[in-house]
Amino acid sequence: MDEESGGTRPGLGRRERDILALEGRGFPGPGAKERAIREELGLAPVRYYQLLNALLDDPRALAYAPVTVNRLRRIRDRRRAER
Structure with missing residues (x-):
């Protein structure tokens, strides 16, 4: 199946990588x-942050960009703990 089609994908799509x-x-x-x-990206910032937050829980994103994903997870966890 095409990587951009939204079907079962072994890796991240272009938008996710971007x-x-x-x-x-x-x-x-x-x-x-x-x-x-x-x-x-042609996205509204609100939609961007929704997609980004979902990516932080995606093991494919962690495999693709571990330093970035781990840094963002730490920031997210810290903010959640402050609430």
Whole structure:
């Protein structure tokens, strides 16, 4: 089945890989990341963060970008503990 079709996939789709790649980058100032999300991925920031949060629980994402996923999981866990 095609990797982008949403069927059973052994690896991540292009959009998922692009989200993880964007998370691995640094941004110069406020609003730059949100602008990149809109311009490069064509997503609203809210939808981007929904997809990103789901990716953090996906073992395929961990295998693809372990440093990024583990860093984001630590941040998420810390924020949850503060609530």
